[in-house]
Amino acid sequence: MIYLDHAATTPVHPEVAAVVQDVMSNCFGNPSTLHAIGREARGLLDKARQQVADLICARPEEIFFTSGGTEADFLALWGVVSSRKGRGSHIITSSIEHHAVLNNCAYLAELFDCRVTYLPVDGAGMVDPDDVRRAIERETALISIMHANNEVGTIEPVEEIAAIAREEGIPFHVDAVQTVGHLPIDVNRLGVDLLSLSGHKFYGPKGVGALYVRQGTPFTAVLRGGGQERGYRSGTENIPGIAGLGQAADIARRDLEEETQRLQRLRDALIQGIEERIPGARLNGHRTRRLPHNVNFSFPDVEGESLVLGLDLQGIAVSSGSACSSGTGEPSHVLRSLGLPESYLNGAVRMTLGRANTEEDIPVVIEALEGLVRKLGRLFSA
Structure with a gap:
């Protein structure tokens, strides 16, 4: 199997x-307990908090562990908006956010009398800072714009x-x-x-993630209970998962530069090969400001x-878009926002590379994809 998802x-x-x-078996x-066995678990928790903080250049006390990226997005949105104590507020986000942001914005609009502005993107999926x-x-309470799009890989101008x-004094959340x-x-x-992350996106376990909250950001606890995570996210911590997340953060920091360069070479070879071999192939997302491992193409009438x-x-695993939206039968909201012609909307394939992929995979994938596009194109046009 060639895994490209x-x-x-x-x-x-x-x-x-x-x-x-090791943690599952021995710790x-x-x-939250005071005896030696509990203190051992606390040590692992503190170590992982430092490891995650080091990966994103934060302070450990600004890291709050969650069950994953969706919960981290939820806590960010609700924590800031609910800190306004029921007063009407306004959220700015983009039309291509993950549903973990879009659906929670819609829910906040119902519960807290919020208004939400959904910003458009250009044809490459880029939000205009202006x-x-x-x-x-x-009344704008929060701006939430993703760092890079999960489907087309466009990296947004988050610094701008x-x-x-910051100039307007508005908290800024990044997925x-x-x-x-x-x-x-x-x-x-x-x-x-505020910044959301998820362990299983960088070789960590599923079911664990984190939310970074800069000190001084207006934020109210949403999950209340025993006061874990300094009261912001109650519930006994998932120590095996959190320890795994910390280890994944260490590995990512150690290998980041070398692995990023390697994946960029594979990505560019895959893009070049598809464009040379498959007529009508359209690269979705920004050509240069894109994730190092993301390739997303649409093919007309397929x-x-x-x-x-x-x-x-043929033993090649890819997707047609976000895993959270697959199977709906509806064209991707991201591709619609990019303004793709109708004939290209349903013909998208996302290929995302990783550690196990090699240069030998690229021609195999291109040949298989070319053959399928030609075959299916004949079938749909017949």
């Missing part, structure tokens, strides 16, 4: 699996947006689920106030899901 999830790194297994304590500035109102937010572990991230250089299934039969 790392944006959906990554295999657990062997070093991470070893840490998780069962509750980190649109952010124009959308700001007196952060500067605008960085697709970039943490794949791009160098310094929350201070980016200027963000069903993307048919391509996914056809490649799967």
